[in-house]
Amino acid sequence: MDDFNVADDRDQVKRLCFEGAWAWFLEICFWCCVIAFVMYLLRRVFEGPFYRRANRIDGKVVIVTGCNTGIGKETALELARRGARLYMACRDAARCEAARLEIIERTQNPNVFNRTLDLASLASVRQFAERFLAEEDRLDILINNAGVMATPRKLTVDGFEQQLGINHLGHFLLTNLLLDRLKKSAPSRIVVVSSAAYMFGRINKNDLNSEKKYWPFFGAYAQSKLANILFTRKLAELLKDTNVTANCLHPGIVRTELMRYNNCLCFLKTIFHLITRSPKAGAQTTLYLALDPKFDALSGGYYEYMLRLPLLPWARNKQMANWLWEESEKMVGLKHNDDESKLTNITTVQVIKDEQ
Numbered sequence: 001m002d003d004f005n006v007a008d009d010r011d012q013v014k015r016l017c018f019e020g021a022w023a024w025f026l027e028i029c030f031w032c033c034v035i036a037f038v039m040y041l042l043r044r045v046f047e048g049p050f051y052r053r054a055n056r057i058d059g060k061v062v063i064v065t066g067c068n069t070g071i072g073k074e075t076a077l078e079l080a081r082r083g084a085r086l087y088m089a090c091r092d093a094a095r096c097e098a099a100r101l102e103i104i105e106r107t108q109n110p111n112v113f114n115r116t117l118d119l120a121s122l123a124s125v126r127q128f129a130e131r132f133l134a135e136e137d138r139l140d141i142l143i144n145n146a147g148v149m150a151t152p153r154k155l156t157v158d159g160f161e162q163q164l165g166i167n168h169l170g171h172f173l174l175t176n177l178l179l180d181r182l183k184k185s186a187p188s189r190i191v192v193v194s195s196a197a198y199m200f201g202r203i204n205k206n207d208l209n210s211e212k213k214y215w216p217f218f219g220a221y222a223q224s225k226l227a228n229i230l231f232t233r234k235l236a237e238l239l240k241d242t243n244v245t246a247n248c249l250h251p252g253i254v255r256t257e258l259m260r261y262n263n264c265l266c267f268l269k270t271i272f273h274l275i276t277r278s279p280k281a282g283a284q285t286t287l288y289l290a291l292d293p294k295f296d297a298l299s300g301g302y303y304e305y306m307l308r309l310p311l312l313p314w315a316r317n318k319q320m321a322n323w324l325w326e327e328s329e330k331m332v333g334l335k336h337n338d339d340e341s342k343l344t345n346i347t348t349v350q351v352i353k354d355e356q
Ligand SMILES: NC(=O)c1ccc[n+]([C@@H]2O[C@H](COP(=O)([O-])OP(=O)(O)OC[C@H]3O[C@@H](n4cnc5c(N)ncnc54)[C@H](OP(=O)(O)O)[C@@H]3O)[C@@H](O)[C@H]2O)c1
Pocket: 065, 066, 067, 068, 069, 070, 071, 072, 089, 090, 091, 092, 095, 117, 118, 119, 120, 121, 145, 146, 147, 148, 149, 166, 193, 194, 195, 196, 250, 251, 252, 253, 254, 255, 256, 257, 258, 259
């Protein structure tokens, strides 16, 4: 009789816990927790490492292009927090002002300035550089961050395909105009935000401006990001022995407004949301290259997740880098007085063994 009762009780307990609505509820809760935990782990992995050194850059003069939103804004915020004298170089003065006020409020650093720079206009680049050079005696860090991706084919004010024009040519001119100030302020640095999309890119010597054929992402965007890398590497070689370093990076796949021009990529946003990095996480490699003291001496590298990565052969092609440099000079109308010394540098560059 006792045995019968015990079995009966056990059955009842079993029924209470694992049958009916309770059983479903518990099972759903269990799997939700498992999924949430796995997603948390995945998110942590995709967010990647953060720059943890506490070094400050009080009073150092920094320019960040395109920093009213996205990766640039997070970069600017952190640099202001660390005491930079920060020039926000943005095309939309109103959006820049809103971001500037937010950065000042969050960092309590009043030395944050709103300056207009439209990389799609060479005149605007020149005006920005002229004003900056008149305002500041030094420039410690230049961060070429601004960019557009997979836009419909449109020309810049000066008639360049806009991804090439904004992502590469505008920054090419800006950097060259500020180079003497960077040299004067050495040790100083240039950080270029490129992209792993360079892997799909080729420099189209016969159609740099994508006039014959326009492929928004795999063509023009990828070409412009490859140009960023070739430019950085060429710059690093030209700046050898000047204590000005130049490095570039891929920020990861980051949830920003970069896809705003491309509706067909927008459906990917939902999927991407799970596996992409926050803008704060996306800014970490830029911050690493801008802040870590070791980059006073390291130059010419390509970084992702705060690691130096090897480049594919077409991003290491020195002849192509030389060709692109000279072509870019012609396109932006840069006149060098020191053509001879430039040629000497180029010859030296060609005999230096590539380290990657
Ligand atoms: N997000 C990613 O997954 C990813 C991946 C690889 C590389 N990147 C690179 O990261 C950089 C930052 O992009 P993001 O993701 O932060 O994109 P974002 O949120 O769209 O920010 C781009 C910034 O560039 C500015 N900009 C665009 N055209 C400009 C022009 N003509 N003159 C001056 N500024 C201009 C934008 O200003 P407005 O707001 O006024 O347009 C904005 O401030 C880009 O170089 C991009 O190629 C991003």
